[in-house]
Amino acid sequence: MSNLQNIKNVYFLGIGGIGMSALARYFKFTGRNVAGYDRTPTALTNALQTEGIDIHFEEDIRKIPSNWDPAETLAVFTPALPDDNKELVWFREKPINLLKRAKVLGLVCNEKSGIAVAGTHGKTTVSSMVVTILSKTKKGCGAFLGGISKNLNSNLLLPKSDSQFIVAEADEFDRSFLNLQPQLALITSIDADHLDIYGDKTKITKSFEKFISQIKPGGKLVLKKGVELDAGQKTSAEIFSYSLREKADFNTVGLELGTEDGFYRFGLKTPTGIIANCQLNYPGIVNVENAVGAAALAFLAGASANEIKAGLKDYKGVARRFDIRIKSDSTIYIDDYAHHPEELKAVINSVKALYPGKKITGIFQPHLYSRTRDFAVEFAASLDLLDHAILIPLYPAREKPKPGVSSEIIYNKMKLENKHLASKDETIELLKINPTEIVMTMGAGDIDRIVERIIEVLKNKN
Numbered sequence: 001m002s003n004l005q006n007i008k009n010v011y012f013l014g015i016g017g018i019g020m021s022a023l024a025r026y027f028k029f030t031g032r033n034v035a036g037y038d039r040t041p042t043a044l045t046n047a048l049q050t051e052g053i054d055i056h057f058e059e060d061i062r063k064i065p066s067n068w069d070p071a072e073t074l075a076v077f078t079p080a081l082p083d084d085n086k087e088l089v090w091f092r093e094k095p096i097n098l099l100k101r102a103k104v105l106g107l108v109c110n111e112k113s114g115i116a117v118a119g120t121h122g123k124t125t126v127s128s129m130v131v132t133i134l135s136k137t138k139k140g141c142g143a144f145l146g147g148i149s150k151n152l153n154s155n156l157l158l159p160k161s162d163s164q165f166i167v168a169e170a171d172e173f174d175r176s177f178l179n180l181q182p183q184l185a186l187i188t189s190i191d192a193d194h195l196d197i198y199g200d201k202t203k204i205t206k207s208f209e210k211f212i213s214q215i216k217p218g219g220k221l222v223l224k225k226g227v228e229l230d231a232g233q234k235t236s237a238e239i240f241s242y243s244l245r246e247k248a249d250f251n252t253v254g255l256e257l258g259t260e261d262g263f264y265r266f267g268l269k270t271p272t273g274i275i276a277n278c279q280l281n282y283p284g285i286v287n288v289e290n291a292v293g294a295a296a297l298a299f300l301a302g303a304s305a306n307e308i309k310a311g312l313k314d315y316k317g318v319a320r321r322f323d324i325r326i327k328s329d330s331t332i333y334i335d336d337y338a339h340h341p342e343e344l345k346a347v348i349n350s351v352k353a354l355y356p357g358k359k360i361t362g363i364f365q366p367h368l369y370s371r372t373r374d375f376a377v378e379f380a381a382s383l384d385l386l387d388h389a390i391l392i393p394l395y396p397a398r399e400k401p402k403p404g405v406s407s408e409i410i411y412n413k414m415k416l417e418n419k420h421l422a423s424k425d426e427t428i429e430l431l432k433i434n435p436t437e438i439v440m441t442m443g444a445g446d447i448d449r450i451v452e453r454i455i456e457v458l459k460n461k462n
Contacts, residue, residue, distance in 0.1 A: 004074070007072060008032055012035075012037070015036030016055075018044070035055070037056055059085060064090070077100060102176030116182035118170035119187050120342070121342060123169040131143040132316075133308055134311070137304075147321060172208070180214065183219045183220075190205055212231055222240045225246055242293050244289040249296070252268060257354075268295055279312065286322075320448060322347060330461075332358070333454065337443070339366075339443055341375050345381075348386060355438055360386050361435070362390070364389065372406075386416065386440075
């Protein structure tokens with residue numbers, strides 16, 4: 001299938017995923033009939049239903065629309081779906097186009113000039129920053145994001161008719177990003193992850209090399225300084241570097257943190273000079289580095305200095321990315337999607353830098369049996385940075401149980417003495433009786449379902 005011009009009906013298997021829901025919204029807003037299945041109702045599926053999309057929550061082929069012409073129908077599935085899912089099996093037996101989410105995203109994005117943000121960490125933040133900046137330009141852009149942008153209140157931005165660019169996250173999971181052929185690309189990091197797919201870091205690196213080889217002729221690649229990638233041998237794209245403070249094609253100059261307002265102020269060095277008086281009103285030193293990368297992409301896409309400054313200043317963040325849910329004199333509560341040891345280390349250190357001397361309680365939910373097994377030592381080292389750690393039961397996502405693998409294997413490798421293994425309910429009780437100067441929730445599973453309960457407990461303590 002080379003294009004989507006004849007498609008009038010789209011059915012999603014796993015419609016509640018962040019990437020799937022963005023595509024569902026796209027097809028709904030562009031006039032297609034859209035329906036889908038997911039395992040569990042969530043705030044996101046509720047939002048989709050409010051927008052007029054029919055969703056059911058049990059595997060039932062009788063609920064797949066029967067009046068859709070197979071020749072005009074596309075079924076989209078997520079690789080997180082089990083192979084024996086009844087609806088997936090049914091579609092495989094029918095004369096209906098059946099494609100993975102990543103393939104469909106590629107078909108949509110490749111209709112315009114793509115801006116792809118890749119890397120094992122920071123994709124959603126950098127992508128949403130790029131969108132906020134390009135939205136200040138006359139032509140704007142389109143976007144498919146891996147989180148809910150607070151500027152958009154959505155994970156989708158429909159492109160204008162004259163928009164040149166579509167911004168998309170280039171996800172390395174399942175080699176999904178190999179379906180993209182961007183004009184501009186950025187890589188934030190290449191760390192060992194998804195070893196259930198790749199086996200080792202060498203194979204991950206080779207996949208990133210394949211990704212950058214697909215940048216369109218005349219395209220550009222922005223690479224964070226220090227990322228180990230033999231880019232010059234793998235792509236014909238013009239290569240630019242970025243960093244936080246280290247000398248690069250794009251880096252900050254005179255970075256300062258405002259003591260009264262907590263805003264970051266800096267000059268942005270570019271290949272043509274310094275953009276003075278940039279301001280980021282979003283916390284976390286790691287996000288200043290993300291902002292440099294986003295500004296580099298926007299600069300190469302043609303954004304002016306004033307548009308870059310306006311976009312950075314207006315950036316409001318992404319849900320569950322350094323998301324400050326409570327900020328009072330007695331308690332700070334931050335919710336974050338961090339689910340890899342390097343991400344945990346980055347977000348914890350950012351909090352330490354922002355609130356020096358304050359005690360941090362971190363609640364972490366490991367994500368995937370394979371990742372927990374492969375990085376138990378590294379997870380333990382990152383969580384040892386906390387003053388108090390609470391580990392809740394592992395979230396398996398797409399995986400079946402692996403003998404001997406649970407949150408406990410991380411717990412047992414930690415050197416921190418003030419630590420607990422607890423259920424979600426027990427975690428709430430621990431927060432009631434322990435100091436809560438700074439509280440963090442971290443993880444990519446269903447830990448977000450206790451966020452409102454935590455907020456209630458913390459507010460009642462104040």
